[in-house]
Amino acid sequence: MPRANAKPLPQLSVRIDLDAEDRIGPGKIQLLEQIREHGSISAAGRAMDMSYKRAWDLVDEINRICGHPVVEPQAGGKNGGGALLTPFGAGLVARYRKIERDAARAVRKELMALKTDIARSRKAS
Numbered sequence: 001m002p003r004a005n006a007k008p009l010p011q012l013s014v015r016i017d018l019d020a021e022d023r024i025g026p027g028k029i030q031l032l033e034q035i036r037e038h039g040s041i042s043a044a045g046r047a048m049d050m051s052y053k054r055a056w057d058l059v060d061e062i063n064r065i066c067g068h069p070v071v072e073p074q075a076g077g078k079n080g081g082g083a084l085l086t087p088f089g090a091g092l093v094a095r096y097r098k099i100e101r102d103a104a105r106a107v108r109k110e111l112m113a114l115k116t117d118i119a120r121s122r123k124a125s
Contacts (some may be wrong), residue, residue, distance in 0.1 A: 009115055012104045013026055014099060014103055016096070022065040024062065028058055031050075031058055031059070032062070032071070032092070032093050035059075035083055035084075036090070039074070040081075041055050041083045062089075069086050069088065070086055071085060071089055
């Protein structure tokens with residue numbers, strides 16, 4: 001059982017540079033996850049403290065980067081429309097999270113060593 005005062009390992013953040021201009025990283029993936037959770041681009045944006053326009057621009061950018069729609073609009077009912085991830089969008093999120101988990105597992109030993117080195121350095125100061 002970990003000690004109550006044990007500090008967590010440094011965290012790895014993965015950004016995938018598909019080319020010089022097109023990137024998919026934690027922010028875009030989190031937005032897609034929020035859309036899946038809330039069923040709407042505007043609610044996802046609010047959950048991430050971003051404007052609807054910014055959220056929509058990011059979805060549009062992901063669509064452009066991937067060449068496939070990642071979000072599909074839902075017809076409005078009494079509360080208006082919403083949005084769902086397409087099968088491609090859901091697959092993109094799943095693949096990104098797997099890459100992230102695999103990368104974190106691969107560097108765990110080095111992250112532990114980094115944490116130890118920094119702790120020693122701070123004590124020596």
